[in-house]
Amino acid sequence: MANNSLVAGEVLQLQNKVRVILVQVLVMIFLCINFLLITTFFRKEYFYTTTRYILFAVTLLSDSLILFISNNLLIFIYFGFNMQVWLCVIINVVLILYMIVTPVTLTAMTLERYVAICMPLRHSQLCSTRSTMHCILIIHGLSSVPCIVILSTFFASASLRLYKQHRLCTVEMLILYRWQGHVRSAVHEFYFLIMVIIILFSYVKIIKVAKSASGEDKKSLWKGLRTVILHGFQLLLCLIQMWCPFIEAAVFQIDLILFINVRFYNYILFNLTPRCLSPLIYGLRDEKFFHALKRYAFFGLYKRNIR
Numbered sequence: 514m515a516n517n518s519l520v521a522g523e524v525l526q527l528q529n530k531v532r533v534i535l536v537q538v539l540v541m542i543f544l545c546i547n548f549l550l551i552t553t554f555f556r557k558e559y560f561y562t563t564t565r566y567i568l569f570a571v572t573l574l575s576d577s578l579i580l581f582i583s584n585n586l587l588i589f590i591y592f593g594f595n596m597q598v599w600l601c602v603i604i605n606v607v608l609i610l611y612m613i614v615t616p617v618t619l620t621a622m623t624l625e626r627y628v629a630i631c632m633p634l635r636h637s638q639l640c641s642t643r644s645t646m647h648c649i650l651i652i653h654g655l656s657s658v659p660c661i662v663i664l665s666t667f668f669a670s671a672s673l674r675l676y677k678q679h680r681l682c683t684v685e686m687l688i689l690y691r692w693q694g695h696v697r698s699a700v701h702e703f704y705f706l707i708m709v710i711i712i713l714f715s716y717v718k719i720i721k722v723a724k725s726a727s728g729e730d731k732k733s734l735w736k737g738l739r740t741v742i743l744h745g746f747q748l749l750l751c752l753i754q755m756w757c758p759f760i761e762a763a764v765f766q767i768d769l770i771l772f773i774n775v776r777f778y779n780y781i782l783f784n785l786t787p788r789c790l791s792p793l794i795y796g797l798r799d800e801k802f803f804h805a806l807k808r809y810a811f812f813g814l815y816k817r818n819i820r
Contacts, residue, residue, distance in 0.1 A: 532777050533591050539785055540584045546792050547577045553806045560802065564640035564648075565629075568622045571649060575614045576788040582608050583784060590681055598675055601682035602667070606660060608684065613656035613704070615787070616751040620708045621648055623744045627715040631722050659700045666693045685762065698759065705752050712745045740798070747790040754783035 551573050553560070560566040582604060589596070629636045667687045680686060688694050719738050757779040764772045797803055 529591065529773070533587065536584065536587060536780070536785075539781075540580050543580055543785065543788055544577055546789075547573045547580075549809070550792055550806065551577075553802065553809050556809060557805055560805070562642050564625050564642075564645045565622060566802065567642070567645045567649070568618055568625065571652070572615055572618050572622075573792075575611045575618065578611050579608065579615070579784070580788060583780070586682055587780070590683070593681070595679040596682050598671075598678050598680055598686070601680065601686060602664075602676075604682060605684055605687055606664065609660045609663060610653075610656055612751075612754065613659055614652060616704075616708060616748050617652050617656050619744050619748045619751070620711050621652055623712055623715045623741055623748075626741055626744075627718055631718050659697070659704065662700050663687055663693075663697055666696055694759065694762070701752075701756070708748060708752070712741070712748060716741050716745065743790065743798075747787050750783050750787040750790075754779070754787070757783055 551570060554566060554570045554573075555561060561570070586604070586608075588594075625640055628639050632639070664687070667689065670689045670693065688697065716738070719741055723735050723738055757776075761772060761776050761779065764775045
């Protein structure tokens with residue numbers, strides 16, 4: 514029995530090491546791709562003066578920050594590195610904020626497509642550069658509400674001694690009592706409902722316009738509709754990620770090894786996967802951005818005029 518337990522422990526340790534290495538490779542690939550996309554964005558004036566590309570850059574920066582922070586926390590947990598609770602709270606504040614920023618920005622991008630397709634005459638007015646800057650401030654303001662709620666419940670429940678303790682840094686550390694989890698769940702459910710309504714509203718309106726269009730306009734509108742669908746799928750993955758802590762907490766009560774497996778697959782499916790969809794939606798599917806990306810990726814050897 515002792516030998517079997519030892520072998521099982523060695524297998525689990527090897528499995529965790531392989532997983533951590535795999536995550537490092539994937540994170541480095543995504544961060545490099547995002548860096549290339551962000552560089553391309555700032556190289557062309559057309560991109561940083563157009564609403565959809567500005568919002569795209571916001572998602573890239575948000576996703577890159579989430580990947581960097583969550584990956585560092587994964588490494589800390591793997592090596593059993595403890596930190597003071599007050600420092601972990603600060604890290605989690607940034608992480609929670611930008612986990613909400615990404616889906617809220619995706620919702621704003623969907624609304625931009627709705628305005629462009631269903632209200633083309635007002636698009637230049639509603640989606641000007643100035644309006645986009647205001648929109649980014651609104652996005653961060655809305656995204657900070659769940660963070661403020663979670664922090665408020667934590668500060669109301671935590672003792673002063675807790676902040677000086679050394680613990681493994683996880684998001685779950687902010688949930689001290691079951692009722693706090695219910696409050697966080699209620700806030701996430703509310704945001705989920707609002708964003709789903711906006712996505713469905715935009716989808717229905719765009720599909721009505723697409724059905725009545727003809728020729729080149731019809732082709733362009735259906736492309737816009739596919740973009741909304743991809744945003745919806747990406748948004749769904751981001752929103753499922755909000756539910757992962759509750760699933761993992763329930764699994765943790767059942768079996769530790771199952772908890773480790775579930776946590777790993779949740780990280781791959783609902784943290785890394787939605788972060789690789791942003792480059793696909795605007796980095797590869799968008800013709801202007803794709804040709805600019807190819808030009809800078811090949812150090813100017815690929816030449817094509819982009820207006």
